[in-house]
Amino acid sequence: MSQTFDVIVLGLGAAGSSALYHLSKTGKKVCGIDQFSPPHTFGSSHGQSRIIRQAYHENPKYVPLVKQAYDYWAELEKESGRQLFKQTGGIMLGHRDAGVVKGAELSAQTHNIPYEYLDSHTINQRYPAFKPGEATVGILEKTAGILFPEDCIEANLNLAAKNQAEIRLNEKVISINPHEHSVEIVTAKGRYTTDKLVVSAGAWLTELLPEPHLPLTVERQVLYWFKNSDSSPSRPVLNELPVYIWEYTPGKIFYGFPDLGDGIKVAHHHAGEPTTPHTLTKQVREDEVQAMSEVIGRYFNINPVFNYATTCMYTNTPDENFIIDHHPNYKHIIVASPCSGHGFKFASVTGKILSDMALDKKPEADISMFSIHRF
Ligand SMILES: Cc1cc2nc3c(=O)[nH]c(=O)nc-3n(C[C@H](O)[C@H](O)[C@H](O)COP(=O)(O)OP(=O)(O)OC[C@H]3O[C@@H](n4cnc5c(N)ncnc54)[C@H](O)[C@@H]3O)c2cc1C
Incomplete structure (x- = not known):
């Protein structure tokens, strides 16, 4: 029955x-x-971590929804008695015309989300771990952070x-x-x-x-954790970084998290191979690690040492x-x-x-x- x-x-x-x-x-x-x-x-x-942010570069229409989401996460934290969210601030980086930067600013302005517009020099002063190019700017939003x-x-x-x-x-x-x-x-x-x-x-x-x-299409995504082999006293602090989304070339994005103990976690947004839950390759290849290590070397003031990686799936609509x-x-x-x-x-x-x-x-x-x- x-x-x-x-x-x-x-x-x-x-x-x-x-x-x-x-x-x-x-x-x-x-x-x-x-x-x-x-x-x-x-x-x-x-x-280990997911970004939550309000200055939504994808579309300002998501902002009312994410504001409600913050309230429901807070309710869940209270009812469960567990820390589910850590506020770190979040920075959207790229050329001033990058979609990530312009989109985040549009959402912030449309919905009165407090933000700062930082030039390359200020980004580097505040976050010495980042290595922004001359033309890089950042939209910094204080309310962003990490969900566990x-x-x-x-x-x-x-x-x-x-x-x-x-x-x-x-x-x-x-x-x-x-x-x-x-x-x-x-x-x-x-x-x-x-x-x-x-x-x-x-x-x-x-x-x-x-x-x-x-x-719907399913896309393989790789998450990487890197440590810094530089142990000098002047090495940049990695555990107090904001979460970051960096459009480093038009349409190409990596994002990441501060060091929560295993090193900084970084990943490309999209650009993964099409897959299915049954054919997903869990093994992360050496060339993939090498390519990500080069990206980190270019955009961070650290000597990246690969710690570990894992795979995950995006399920995408068109x-x-x-x-x-x-x-x-x-x-x-x-x-x-x-x-x-x-x-x-x-x-x-x-x-x-x-x-x-x-x-x-x-x-x-x-x-x-x-x-x-x-x-
Ligand atoms: C690498 C990566 C990074 C991401 N980063 C972010 C981020 O920073 N911020 C953000 O907001 N979002 C992020 N996302 C997106 C976010 O994680 C996903 O949108 C979310 O996890 C999707 O949840 P879901 O419940 O749809 O799927 P899932 O969590 O995969 O749940 C689907 C469940 O269905 C079950 N199921 C399937 N078939 C069956 C069956 N036949 N019988 C019984 N059970 C079944 C599965 O076992 C699974 O538990 C990221 C995603 C990935 C992969």
């Missing part, structure tokens, strides 16, 4: 764990299912369990069978029936829901805006792909939106730009 629920959340990564947490507070009978035991290292939500992704997911799941949500881990969903007013889920271990289903399956989304042919919408054919299925390489910071509010949608409430936030129908 199949167990029945009001809402099932399929996929308990950044988005799904948050949805389950919010749903667990509503008194509904809810269940979360994951093929692994989140937080894990097989999807998109691992690797594994801790965030753990906090969501622990609180959801405390609120009586059922959590099924290491249980792979094999098929989703929609009926007129319910959905049947078949897993490797059993069958469930639910009134509403939230599918937040990250890079696995299209294999679980081949219809409606979502135009316009890099998220998908958060009802399935076009089955209104009781809600589809969430809040990634494209920038979704973690929003997960706290994405979960609230998904919870509201599953309970037929209108979300507080404007999510029209995440419509499935735009493709």
